[in-house]
Amino acid sequence: MNCGCADVVTPGLLDLFEARARMIKAARPIAGLERVALEAAAGRVLAEPARSTLDMPGVDNSAMDGYALRLDELADSPSGLPVRLRVPAGAGVTRLPEGGCARIFTGAPVPLGADAVVPQERVSLDAAGRVHVAGELAVGANIRRRGEESRAGATLLEAGKRLNAAAIALLAGQGIASVTVQRRLRVALVTTGDELIAPGQAWRPGAVYDSSGPMLRALLADQGCEVLDLGPVLDTPEALAAVLAEARDNADLVLCTGGVSVGEEDHVRPVLERLGGLDFHGVAMKPGKPLALGWLGASMDSGTPLIGLPGNPVASLVGWQLLALPFVQGRQGRAPAPLERFPVAAGFTRRAPRGRRELLRVVLDWSAGAPVARLAGGQGSHMLGAASQSHGYLIIDADTPVEEGHAYGYCPGAQFLV
Numbered sequence: 086m087n088c089g090c091a092d093v094v095t096p097g098l099l100d101l102f103e104a105r106a107r108m109i110k111a112a113r114p115i116a117g118l119e120r121v122a123l124e125a126a127a128g129r130v131l132a133e134p135a136r137s138t139l140d141m142p143g144v145d146n147s148a149m150d151g152y153a154l155r156l157d158e159l160a161d162s163p164s165g166l167p168v169r170l171r172v173p174a175g176a177g178v179t180r181l182p183e184g185g186c187a188r189i190f191t192g193a194p195v196p197l198g199a200d201a202v203v204p205q206e207r208v209s210l211d212a213a214g215r216v217h218v219a220g221e222l223a224v225g226a227n228i229r230r231r232g233e234e235s236r237a238g239a240t241l242l243e244a245g246k247r248l249n250a251a252a253i254a255l256l257a258g259q260g261i262a263s264v265t266v267q268r269r270l271r272v273a274l275v276t277t278g279d280e281l282i283a284p285g286q287a288w289r290p291g292a293v294y295d296s297s298g299p300m301l302r303a304l305l306a307d308q309g310c311e312v313l314d315l316g317p318v319l320d321t322p323e324a325l326a327a328v329l330a331e332a333r334d335n336a337d338l339v340l341c342t343g344g345v346s347v348g349e350e351d352h353v354r355p356v357l358e359r360l361g362g363l364d365f366h367g368v369a370m371k372p373g374k375p376l377a378l379g380w381l382g383a384s385m386d387s388g389t390p391l392i393g394l395p396g397n398p399v400a401s402l403v404g405w406q407l408l409a410l411p412f413v414q415g416r417q418g419r420a421p422a423p424l425e426r427f428p429v430a431a432g433f434t435r436r437a438p439r440g441r442r443e444l445l446r447v448v449l450d451w452s453a454g455a456p457v458a459r460l461a462g463g464q465g466s467h468m469l470g471a472a473s474q475s476h477g478y479l480i481i482d483a484d485t486p487v488e489e490g491h492a493y494g495y496c497p498g499a500q501f502l503v
Contacts, residue, residue: 098369101407101442105424108378108408111364111385112415115337117268123256126248128309129266130417135242138259140232144178145195148227152208152216153199154186156224165215172196186216195228202227245419247309247503267418269311273332274301276316277325277344277353278396296398296469297342304405305340307502308413320344322352329360333381333389338416340409343396345375353377353393361388368408369441369483372400372466376408390416397466403444403478406501422500429495431479432457435487442483444496446475458495 099107118132147153154166162184169185174192181187181196189195189202201222209217235241241259242252248264256264281295282288298316305312313336318328325344332339344353345366354366354377361381368376375395382388392409394401411421432450447458458479462471477498481487 098367098374098441099365101368101370102424104365104368104370104376104378105408105411107365108412109415109421111378111390112412113386114418115267115270115416118265119268120263120265122263123253123261126264126266127250127253129248129264129269130309130419131242131244131246131248132265132267132418133244134240135246135256135261135264137235137237137239137241138261140237141234141258142229142231145231146229147172147189147191147193147195147202148229149202149204150190151202151204151227152186152218153181153189153195153202154216155181155199156201156222158184159186159218159222165211165213165217167213167215170196200224200228247417247419269309270338270413270417271311271313271336272305272413273313273315273336273339274298274305275318275325275328275332275339275341276301277318277320277341279320281317281343297394297396297401300398300402301340301342301394301405304410305413308410308417310413316342320352322356325352325356326360329356329381329391332391333360336389338413339381339389339391340394341391342394342401345377345393345395351375357381357391357393361391366393368404370403370407371438371441371443372397373404373407373444374400374441376404378408378412395466398469399446399472400466402472406498407444410501422503424496425500426480426494426496428492429456429458429479430490430492431487432459432489433487434489435460435481437484437486438481440483443481444478445481445487446471447479447495448474448476449495456495458493 159166166186168188169182170187172187172189172193174190176193178194179196181198187196201224203218203222207219241255246252276295276298280291280293282292284294295317302312315328315332318324341353344351357363357379361379363379366377368374373395377393379391380388381391392412394404414421445464446461448461449456450459461475475498478496480494480496
């Protein structure tokens with residue numbers, strides 16, 4: 086499980102951002118659509134554009150609790166305007182009586198003829214119940230115009246949009262009860278290592294509780310994937326080949342963790358090259374160097390893609406977030422968003438990473454007003470404490486020391502949760 090390569094400088098590694106670009110380019114959307122009820126669509130990926138069925142809003146309506154009136158009549162009535170109509174939300178469209186105003190509530194249709202709504206906070210009523218307004222009003226004030234958000238037939242959401250709560254609310258507001266979505270991506274999860282035991286089993290000397298498997302299952306579930314769990318697998322070429330053949334025939338993608346380095350017990354690369362092919366192996370990043378992309382079958386397009394993640398759990402997490410996740414999104418028919426990065430000052434010093442970019446797990450300290458990145462804990466590729474506490478990564482270029490107070494590229498972790 087421990088590749089022991091954290092400080093080894095290997096020539097010919099692929100640049101991190103080039104590797105990310107190659108992952109995105111290689112991902113092809115899977116075939117297969119489903120029609121699902123809107124209440125079952127959370128987290129699913131739209132397979133076709135969703136279009137508006139109605140003007141939104143459907144009628145001119147009030148943005149405030151207040152009074153609807155004609156501005157010219159207000160200006161010509163120094164003694165105030167009588168209230169001659171009451172319009173609650175859900176009422177039909179009516180006409181404003183001449184010489185008077187209407188008591189109106191948020192969301193209620195604005196009476197025909199009214200050209201402004203005055204908020205109730207700016208209104209005073211005299212003893213006769215007539216309305217007096219403080220301050221100036223403009224034509225159209227506090228009126229939501231019909232169709233100002235969308236017109237019937239307009240595109241509400243593009244194909245490839247993953248449906249979150251706000252998107253579902255948008256569709257529900259149009260009366261849309263079902264949507265066409267991509268079928269769920271089926272991912273075969275393969276963990277390797279003779280030393281791995283499941284949480285809950287009795288520990289023995291030399292054993293390691295499997296943390297990468299549960300972590301990756303959770304990450305795949307967060308992305309709405311169907312998981313075919315085929316691990317852990319014994320560290321033999323024969324056992325791995327049998328499992329990968331099963332994965333090839335039953336999944337849209339294989340996600341393998343461990344056994345992807347270059348040691349005598351690391352069998353993923355030779356078995357992969359025998360059963361398919363390799364796009365690349367090795368990325369100039371720390372942690373996560375041994376990551377690989379390949380396929381089982383004749384080619385990447387016709388076969389089953391395989392992503393090999395390192396066995397150390399933090400390296401596996403970093404590889405997932407920076408490289409595997411955009412590939413999964415591409416297979417789902419989604420367009421991966423550009424990686425968010427912005428400069429943040431370091432609150433520590435650290436020696437330069439040799440030959441690779443280093444992704445330091447950090448928390449942001451806002452106590453001084455501007456963010457300062459501080460180490461979240463130990464930075465070993467097996468140390469999950471810092472990974473579980475961090476807000477994101479400070480990305481340090483190869484052979485660049487970290488100097489306190491200097492700014493470096495910060496990559497927020499929240500972007501990997503969408």
